[in-house]
Amino acid sequence: MHPMIRTSRRRRRSDGAARRVFQLAALFTFVITVLIIGTLAVDAWGFLSKLADTPDGLGSLTAIGWFPRRGLYDIGTLVVGTLIVTGIAMLVAVPLGLGAAIFLSEYARPRLRRYVKPLLEILAGIPSVVLGYFAIAVINPDIVVNLFSNASKAFTLMAAGIGVGILTIPIIASVAEDALRAVPHALREASSGLGAKRSQTTFRVIIPGAISGIVAALILGMSRAIGETMVVAIAAGAVGGGLFQLTPLQPGQTMTGAMAALGFGSDQVAGDNLAFESLYFVGLLLFVMTFLLNYLSDRLVTRFREVY
Amino acid sequence: MTESGKPMNIVNENVVGSDSGLQTIASSERTEVDTDTPPFVFETIDLNVYYGDFRAVRDVNLTVAKNEITALIGPSGCGKSTVLRCFDRMNDLIETARVDGRVLYHGLDLYGPDVDAVEVRRRVGMVFQKPNPFPKSIFDNIAYGPRISGMAKKKADLAVIVERSLRKAALWDEVKDRLSSSALGMSGGQQQRLCIARAIAVDPDVLLMDEPCSSLDPIATTRIEELMKEIKDEYTIVIVTHNMQQAARVSDRTAFFSVEVNEQSDARTGILVEADATEKIFSTPADDRTERYVTGRFG
Ligand SMILES: Nc1ncnc2c1ncn2[C@@H]1O[C@H](COP(=O)(O)OP(=O)(O)OP(=O)(O)O)[C@@H](O)[C@H]1O
Numbered sequence: 304m305h306p307m308i309r310t311s312r313r314r315r316r317s318d319g320a321a322r323r324v325f326q327l328a329a330l331f332t333f334v335i336t337v338l339i340i341g342t343l344a345v346d347a348w349g350f351l352s353k354l355a356d357t358p359d360g361l362g363s364l365t366a367i368g369w370f371p372r373r374g375l376y377d378i379g380t381l382v383v384g385t386l387i388v389t390g391i392a393m394l395v396a397v398p399l400g401l402g403a404a405i406f407l408s409e410y411a412r413p414r415l416r417r418y419v420k421p422l423l424e425i426l427a428g429i430p431s432v433v434l435g436y437f438a439i440a441v442i443n444p445d446i447v448v449n450l451f452s453n454a455s456k457a458f459t460l461m462a463a464g465i466g467v468g469i470l471t472i473p474i475i476a477s478v479a480e481d482a483l484r485a486v487p488h489a490l491r492e493a494s495s496g497l498g499a500k501r502s503q504t505t506f507r508v509i510i511p512g513a514i515s516g517i518v519a520a521l522i523l524g525m526s527r528a529i530g531e532t533m534v535v536a537i538a539a540g541a542v543g544g545g546l547f548q549l550t551p552l553q554p555g556q557t558m559t560g561a562m563a564a565l566g567f568g569s570d571q572v573a574g575d576n577l578a579f580e581s582l583y584f585v586g587l588l589l590f591v592m593t594f595l596l597n598y599l600s601d602r603l604v605t606r607f608r609e610v611y
Numbered sequence: 612m613t614e615s616g617k618p619m620n621i622v623n624e625n626v627v628g629s630d631s632g633l634q635t636i637a638s639s640e641r642t643e644v645d646t647d648t649p650p651f652v653f654e655t656i657d658l659n660v661y662y663g664d665f666r667a668v669r670d671v672n673l674t675v676a677k678n679e680i681t682a683l684i685g686p687s688g689c690g691k692s693t694v695l696r697c698f699d700r701m702n703d704l705i706e707t708a709r710v711d712g713r714v715l716y717h718g719l720d721l722y723g724p725d726v727d728a729v730e731v732r733r734r735v736g737m738v739f740q741k742p743n744p745f746p747k748s749i750f751d752n753i754a755y756g757p758r759i760s761g762m763a764k765k766k767a768d769l770a771v772i773v774e775r776s777l778r779k780a781a782l783w784d785e786v787k788d789r790l791s792s793s794a795l796g797m798s799g800g801q802q803q804r805l806c807i808a809r810a811i812a813v814d815p816d817v818l819l820m821d822e823p824c825s826s827l828d829p830i831a832t833t834r835i836e837e838l839m840k841e842i843k844d845e846y847t848i849v850i851v852t853h854n855m856q857q858a859a860r861v862s863d864r865t866a867f868f869s870v871e872v873n874e875q876s877d878a879r880t881g882i883l884v885e886a887d888a889t890e891k892i893f894s895t896p897a898d899d900r901t902e903r904y905v906t907g908r909f910g
Pocket residue numbers: 662667685686687688689690691692693694705707881
């Protein structure tokens with residue numbers, strides 16, 4: 304064999320070592336994932352079977368509200384709270400995120416892009432705890448209470464939702480922008496060549512061409528909004544529990560908020576260990592929801608890659 | 612039918628005003644051109660195009676006559692596409708591109724201050740090297756231009772335009788039964804004829820074609836060449852081609868571009884060597900460089 308193309312033994316050995324390191328990392332990730340899901344599932348099941356043995360049985364999963372200390376586990380309260388916060392977050396993040404994406408990909412000159420893109424990244428990098436305090440210090444008193452005089456003065460689901468929305472903007476903007484920019488340049492030329500204005504090209508060719516990627520961006524943003532915890536824990540206000548209610552202008556409890564409260568132990572009262580265990584049940588539910596959303600977005604992203 | 616929706620001038624707010632013919636010359640079928648207006652559809656005067664600091668073409672003076680097929684030939688990188696893209700202001704889409712000199716369209720400077728590039732492109736259609744149908748149905752591809760220009764909105768009106776355009780592009784018989792299926796499912800040659808039909812649908816005055824056959828097989832190429840000859844009574848066509856036989860077969864006039872290399876700076880600049888009747892270019896060109904190129908002794 305020609306000396307130049309023969310692999311040295313040392314090289315082969317170091318390749319093998321690198322390979323094993325990566326394999327180990329991959330295995331580790333896999334094991335952790337399985338452990339988490341397994342623990343969640345087992346403990347959720349444990350909670351449910353213990354709950355079934357209490358006097359009220361599984362009936363306490365529907366009650367006047369979520370008060371784990373009192374044995375009231377109305378899961379509907381948490382789901383509705385989560386939907387309200389997520390809905391408001393999306394109302395904020397979808398127009399702003401998509402708007403930013405369209406602006407960056409279709410309108411901004413490269414120089415402006417160079418300045419605006421890092422700004423989005425800064426926004427993405429704001430710790431959510433900071434936004435949580437921003438929500439109670441600014442968003443609730445200066446926006447929510449100003450707009451709706453009947454809003455609760457300190458904590459509202461709406462302030463939390465707006466805060467979560469701000470955190471969601473950069474995700475939607477960056478994924479949607481990638482999708483828009485992936486539309487071939489040839490289609491822009493085709494459209495302009497036929498005398499289309501830029502807005503016509505954008506709305507009739509580029510956005511339809513990127514639609515699955517845009518939908519994926521929205522779903523990704525939504526699963527981020529559903530999973531966001533810190534802002535809600537700080538700004539939604541229902542630390543102990545929450546009554547079932549439908550207005551965003553009152554404090555409320557979300558799935559993540561309830562879990563955080565249980566996790567902090569602020570809710571743990573001696574004698575009622577079921578309260579803590581309900582954490583796993585809520586966690587599993589949350590996991591299933593975000594998993595489904597991520598799976599859906601994955602499917603859409605693959606499909607949108609196949610278009611061209 | 613087009614008179615209704617489409618403004619007849621490509622100038623914003625009639626700013627040109629006093630300059631008599633300029634607003635109505637866009638389509639000479641609809642308006643008689645003054646006899647003393649030059650018969651040229653395009654005339655470039657000392658056209659220079661830069662990409663950033665790089666000068667791609669220098670001092671091009673070229674005329675394109677009405678209802679003729681003008682071929683632009685020359686070695687790769689000599690600026691054929693660059694010049695072609697000045698005729699419908701497509702270079703505007705390139706951030707770094709800058710155009711210097713004048714490009715007259717029926718006597719009106721396309722790069723004048725009040726000219727709307729969007730209006731220019733409605734009159735000057737472009738067919739690209741690679742077929743670029745929209746990922747939409749065949750029908751929607753053709754209807755795209757008429758829809759955005761407001762030329763037709765009702766399905767019935769659009770259907771008339773779609774059929775007429777597809778017939779002109781010799782594609783109607785092949786696709787009339789699947790107008791609602793995706794254009795992406797067509798063969799490359801069909802897609803390119805679809806792009807021609809799509810360009811024709813907005814009733815342009817000129818068709819610019821940048822190597823429209825380079826990604827097609829010989830049969831599809833022949834069909835497009837036949838098509839060009841059929842439609843040239845209605846349109847003025849400018850085609851860029853690398854295929855010398857094609858230029859000789861289809862064009863009335865041929866412009867030969869070349870690359871001039873500056874000895875000191877090594878800068879490569881495109882220049883127009885000569886433009887003349889096609890027979891002349893291919894038999895007795897005035898310039899040695901043209902002769903070497905067309906006889907294949909280039910270099
Ligand atoms: N967008 C651009 N940015 C920078 N330089 C460019 C750009 N487009 C073209 N050029 C340069 O301008 C010169 C002319 O290019 P052009 O594409 O017009 O040549 P062409 O004659 O069409 O070549 P070909 O036959 O290969 O298509 C080349 O040197 C090319 O590299």
